[in-house]
Amino acid sequence: MDLASTVQWARAQFALTAMYHWIFVPLTLGLSFLVAFFESIYLSTGNPEWKRLTKFWMTLFGVNFAIGVATGIIMEFEFGTNWSNYSWMVGDIFGAPLAVEGIFAFFLEATFFAVMFFGWERVGKGFHLFSTWMVAVGSNLSALWILIANGWMQFPTGMAFNPDLARFEMRDIWAVILSPVALDKFMHATSSSFVVGSLFVVGVSALFLLQGRHLTMAKRSMAVAAVFGLISSLFVGINGDESAYSVAQRQPMKLAAMEGLYDGAAPAPLVLGGIINPMKNPGDAGSDFLAVVKAPGLLSLLAERKLGAFVPGINDLAFGNPARQIVGAKERIASGRIAVRELASYKEAQARGDVQAAAQSLAGFKTHESDLGYGYLKNPLDAVPPVATTFYSFHLMVVLGTLFPLLFLLVLYHLYQGDIERCPWLNRASFLFLFLGYIASQAGWVLAEVGRQPWAIQNLLPVGVAATPIAAGNVKLTFFIFLTLFTALLIAEIGIMARQIKIGPED
Amino acid sequence: MGRRLGRITALYRDGFREMRLGRRLWKVILIKLVVIYLLGRCFFPDYLRVNFASDKARADSVLAALTRPAR
Numbered sequence: 001m002d003l004a005s006t007v008q009w010a011r012a013q014f015a016l017t018a019m020y021h022w023i024f025v026p027l028t029l030g031l032s033f034l035v036a037f038f039e040s041i042y043l044s045t046g047n048p049e050w051k052r053l054t055k056f057w058m059t060l061f062g063v064n065f066a067i068g069v070a071t072g073i074i075m076e077f078e079f080g081t082n083w084s085n086y087s088w089m090v091g092d093i094f095g096a097p098l099a100v101e102g103i104f105a106f107f108l109e110a111t112f113f114a115v116m117f118f119g120w121e122r123v124g125k126g127f128h129l130f131s132t133w134m135v136a137v138g139s140n141l142s143a144l145w146i147l148i149a150n151g152w153m154q155f156p157t158g159m160a161f162n163p164d165l166a167r168f169e170m171r172d173i174w175a176v177i178l179s180p181v182a183l184d185k186f187m188h189a190t191s192s193s194f195v196v197g198s199l200f201v202v203g204v205s206a207l208f209l210l211q212g213r214h215l216t217m218a219k220r221s222m223a224v225a226a227v228f229g230l231i232s233s234l235f236v237g238i239n240g241d242e243s244a245y246s247v248a249q250r251q252p253m254k255l256a257a258m259e260g261l262y263d264g265a266a267p268a269p270l271v272l273g274g275i276i277n278p279m280k281n282p283g284d285a286g287s288d289f290l291a292v293v294k295a296p297g298l299l300s301l302l303a304e305r306k307l308g309a310f311v312p313g314i315n316d317l318a319f320g321n322p323a324r325q326i327v328g329a330k331e332r333i334a335s336g337r338i339a340v341r342e343l344a345s346y347k348e349a350q351a352r353g354d355v356q357a358a359a360q361s362l363a364g365f366k367t368h369e370s371d372l373g374y375g376y377l378k379n380p381l382d383a384v385p386p387v388a389t390t391f392y393s394f395h396l397m398v399v400l401g402t403l404f405p406l407l408f409l410l411v412l413y414h415l416y417q418g419d420i421e422r423c424p425w426l427n428r429a430s431f432l433f434l435f436l437g438y439i440a441s442q443a444g445w446v447l448a449e450v451g452r453q454p455w456a457i458q459n460l461l462p463v464g465v466a467a468t469p470i471a472a473g474n475v476k477l478t479f480f481i482f483l484t485l486f487t488a489l490l491i492a493e494i495g496i497m498a499r500q501i502k503i504g505p506e507d
Numbered sequence: 508m509g510r511r512l513g514r515i516t517a518l519y520r521d522g523f524r525e526m527r528l529g530r531r532l533w534k535v536i537l538i539k540l541v542v543i544y545l546l547g548r549c550f551f552p553d554y555l556r557v558n559f560a561s562d563k564a565r566a567d568s569v570l571a572a573l574t575r576p577a578r
Contacts, residue, residue, distance in 0.1 A: 002529060038561060059528065062529070062532065063528070063532060064527075066532035066533070066535060066536050067532075067535060069536060070536070070539060070540055070543060071539075073543060073547075074543060074546075077546070077547045077551035078552035079549070080551065080552075080556070081550070081551040081553065081554055081556075082555035084555045084569075085569050086557075086571050086574075088555055088565060088566070088569045089569060114518065114519060114522060115518070117522065118518050118519065118521070118522025118523075118525075119518060119522075119556070122514075122518050122521070122522075123518070124519070163570075164566070165562075165566045166566045166569040166570045166573060167566070296542070337578075340573070340574060343570075343573060343574050344574035347570055347574060465572055465573065467556045469572075470554065473551065477550070478550045478551070480544075480548070481546060481550070485539075485542060485546075489535075489539065492535055495532070496528075496532075500528070
């Protein structure tokens with residue numbers, strides 16, 4: 001059996017399902033709040049036009065939710081089949097958050113969703129609005145639990161490894177929930193989803209303006225969405241900066257790959273844009289970029305909050321840099337191999353009932369435990385993520401993220417001037433930005449997940465050991481089944497959405 | 508209590524009855540759930556549960572993978 005091939009197909013399958021799932025999620029998170037804003041305005045003004053508008057966006061929210069619901073379950077299947085070692089090891093940590101998410105989602109959907117869609121004429125206006133807000137808050141809190149699980153994989157905390165059961169056991173649930181990485185992820189993922197939701201509303205409204213239909217509704221929707229989008233995109237910038245700082249502190253190799261920084265520097269420049277040298281490998285003498293524009297010293301400020309501070313590069317982190325007291329992957333591999341050996345010795349001593357030898361091996365294992373994952377790597381280059389993918393996804397996300405507030409500002413300016421329907425260029429751009437919002441959101445996840453390779457659990461478990469030793473053929477087959485299923489769902493989503501948009505708000 | 512329960516039941520009953528677009532969406536949801544369920548049953552066995560009889564055997568299998576030196 002070719003385990004390397006199985007691992008690659010299992011990774012590809014997980015990436016495929018996660019990326020398709022993430023097409024539906026950000027719109028649910030963002031549009032739910034916008035619908036709540038629209039309905040709040042309806043309740044405070046009593047103007048039935050706002051009710052009509054709310055119902056229209058609520059319908060699109062319903063379509064997206066219905067098509068997207070349960071697409072995440074597939075990833076849970078994949079854990080048990082393709083990632084059984086990983087799944088076993090993290091069961092104690094992920095069990096609680098995922099169970100809470102499941103219960104939360106079920107009660108939310110069974111109660112408040114029903115009131116939101118069925119209750120317009122059957123419950124009081126106040127209770128209906130309350131239900132709409134609960135759907136928005138609940139959907140976003142539901143995402144919190146998943147992001148806590150993801151945050152733990154990037155920065156494992158609040159746990160201890162049990163060498164008898166081969167499991168990470170929860171020691172401090174609050175350390176897991178309040179992990180700075182989890183909170184950063186939650187803030188960044190939800191606020192960027194608000195931007196996606198806002199771009200969707202602005203984009204669809206712009207289409208109405210281009211078609212000369214539903215002008216009042218389109219302009220009102222645009223005004224609310226552009227304000228929400230502007231505030232959210234500024235917040236995304238702030239918490240994105242905080243996320244990058246967190247990455248620099250906890251996943252320095254990911255930061256170095258994000259910036260295509262091979263050799264550490266003090267002060268380190270921030271790459272504004274560039275073309276990575278595809279022939280370059282860590283340790284090579286060749287240049288890092290074929291073309292590049294840099295802002296001197298800014299990476300030091302971003303990564304260390306100090307102008308002139310040293311930021312380690314890929315070579316420093318792979319091969320070590322004694323002058324800067326950086327322990328490289330090379331040394332950590334040696335330490336990790338001791339951890340693996342001591343764990344094996346502990347297991348053997350336990351089997352033959354040699355308590356003293358077991359205690360000695362366990363002590364040896366504990367000394368090197370933090371480097372356990374490195375013990376499975378063949379050489380320091382295995383600790384380096386795909387640099388080009390990480391670099392381009394990061395810069396694409398940042399460039400698009402910088403353009404979004406400018407678009408929202410332009411839309412607000414022309415709404416204020418009262419000439420937005422006479423700006424076809426802006427409306428065409430707004431419609432295009434609807435899709436760019438999704439691209440930025442996907443790029444963010446590509447950066448987060450590709451940038452932390454080779455780790456399933458940062459520094460502790462590489463994907464090669466996390467995977468199940470099964471034939472690659474099975475994984476390949478289900479990859480293509482999912483590709484077909486998800487593509488069909490996406491076509492259904494676009495088809496039903498397009499039809500509803502064509503119909504427009506109903507009286 | 509009885510009246511409240513009746514109103515809640517009516518909310519769901521009338522809501523489902525009066526659905527238009529919702530009918531199509533429910534069809535999509537149900538077809539999707541059936542496909543996902545069948546895929547799960549046919550192609551996604553829980554590897555450790557299927558191949559090992561006890562938690563100890565499962566833990567030993569994972570430990571064996573963890574104590575295998577670098578490949």
